[in-house]
Structures are given as C-alpha cells and as structure tokens.
Amino acid sequence: LAARRDATTESLQTASTCLDTDKDKESESEDTDGHSETQELETLPVKKKKKVYRQAFKQEWLKKFSWLKLLENGDKLCVTCNKTLEGGLSHLLRHAKKNRHKKEIAENCESSKY
Numbered sequence: 001l002a003a004r005r006d007a008t009t010e011s012l013q014t015a016s017t018c019l020d021t022d023k024d025k026e027s028e029s030e031d032t033d034g035h036s037e038t039q040e041l042e043t044l045p046v047k048k049k050k051k052v053y054r055q056a057f058k059q060e061w062l063k064k065f066s067w068l069k070l071l072e073n074g075d076k077l078c079v080t081c082n083k084t085l086e087g088g089l090s091h092l093l094r095h096a097k098k099n100r101h102k103k104e105i106a107e108n109c110e111s112s113k114y
Helices: 002-028 037-041 060-064 089-097 099-112
Strands: 068-070 076-078 083-085
Touching (some): 060 068, 083 089
Antiparallel strands (some): 068 076, 076 083
C-alpha cells in the first residue's frame, strides 16, 4: 500500500512539473514589450486580392450543351434543372457531371417517351 501511495505521489509531482514547464514556454513566447506573437501578426499588411478572370460567354456552348439557355440579363440557365449557373466552361462541364443534373435528364427522357 505504501509503495502504491509513493507511485501516485511521484506521478502527481511529474504532472505538476509538466504543467509548470508549459507555463514557462507560454511566458517565453511573449516579447520584451509584453505582446504575444499573435498580436504581432495582426499588424502585418494585408495582401492585395488577385483580380478574378471571368470567362466570357460563348455562343458555341449553346450547341455543345442542349440544356443550356442564355437569359436576357446574361445569366446562364440549365433548363433541365431550372438552375442559374455561374462561371465559365469548366463550371458548365462540372454541372453536367453532377448527379442531380443526370437524374433530371433521365427523368425528362422517361417522361418524353409517353
């Protein structure tokens, strides 16, 4: 019983020492002005945002995608899903691969058979 008590006391002392070491590391991260490193990072200048390239709509997309319609306001519409689409060619290709779009096309094909 005494040996178990000594082992418990020793493990508590070890845990206490580890906690003290962590506190020392935290206090070391503060510079001489008393500011932490995170406060110093906040004062860095903000980088300028890159200009986003928007691909212009091409009439050939209407031939390539039978489900695509160009609206008067310039938006692109998937008539199958009844969803307005953003972006350029890569976005249209991605939309064509989506399960929801494929399901809508399959349902439209089934209903047009009757």
